[in-house]
Amino acid sequence: MAILEAEHICKSFSRTEALKDISFSLEKGQALSIIGSSGSGKTTLLRCLNFLETPDKGVIRVNNEVLFDAEDPSTRQESAIRKKRLHFGLVFQSFNLFPQYTALKNVMLARELLASEQADYKARKKEIQEEIRAEAESLLMKMGLSNRKDNYPHQLSGGQCQRVAIARALALKPDILCFDEPTSALDPELTGEVLKVIRELADDNTTMVIVTHEMAFARDVADHVIFMDDGSIVEQGDPIQVFEHPAEERTRQFLSKVTI
């Protein structure tokens, strides 16, 4: 059964039609790669999934629950959106770590704030905080950053920052973790360490949507690939099919321009 279904998503900015009738679905535990040239709408699509943009048309369902329906204004309420966002995690191209907090605190902060709204928070404060800290530490360990947990973002390399950002997104246990070109802001020698942790997440069957320009990585890691051009899905299928036997001329052209 599909964990995520997006149907007929359309999104226009004042002059550009960034998304034109996008529909796709994603199975639980699978990794979806979205590839496509600059300006094709990949970021806009991820931002719609994370409610940073509101689609003009379309429906978004997670686990059969309608999170967004452009026809149904009640799904647009700010208070409701906040909870719905938690189904998704988003790792940004530029990390967007909180500079005033250590790596560990970056990972813990959102969980702490959520926990503080719990009814039994006051009574079990110590216990809850210990639990959050332990989980954050184990996430950082998984990212290979145990010895960096007390460093501030400016003391970390780009690759380390991005791994903290991944841990921060994982801390809320999202159903679907989205990546927007997670290695594009990194020096080439640092991309490997970030791709490695994403690969490990894929091996653990984390449900992911990965926008990337790393074609070899997309082919290896993804269970499913979507090629977008000019706001539309041109072609989708399993990686072998899309990369080795593209059916569409536009896909072929795009793949011939990028080196694998």
Next chain:
Amino acid sequence: MGQIMEQMPIVVDALNVGFLQTLKLFFVTLIGAFPLGLVIAFGSMSRFRPLSYLSKFVVWIIRGTPLMIQLLIIYYFPGLVLHNPIWGGGEAGRFLAASVSFILNYACYFSEIYRGGIQGVPVGQEEAGLVLGMTRSQIFFKITLLQMIKRIVPPMSNEIITLVKDTSLARIIALQEIIWAGQAFMKGSHGISGAIWPLFFTAVYYLIFNGILTMLLGRLERKLDYFR
């Protein structure tokens, strides 16, 4: 030289009184201009056009004209032109008029600093917070506020140091601050007349006070140095 040493205790006593008035104007201006500046900053960033135009217009007028003229207009205009001397007479009235002028003037400068601080925080910070399920107020208090303060402190320090010296402009409406007190010894006061050195000596007060402020503000700036 010997004469100066003789006059010194009398002069210092008088200058102290004047400097107290200087300090009063300084702190009252800060207390008023910090919040008013924030109001003007939010006004000029408002999506409600008339409000943002009005805020920007006020800032343009205030920053485009000398504080000295603003002082004169605010103090004399109600009484001389409108025949409604709202400030009342005497030192209290002058202090009130000076305070209003300084607060309005500095609030406009502060508003631009606030605006730079608020807009200087990358949108990615707010978006990261939203994606992590934080409320707008959690994002403001836990994430953006400190980053704004860090951006605001250095330009704010400059303005505060400038304010210390700008208080001397209130002399133009005869507020009895330290310059006024120093100048009094030229015409004659406390049995001393024709002495210009007390006026020069007021510089020492400004220097020492600004030295202390620079140290405190520098300390605050270093406190926020732990992140970038």
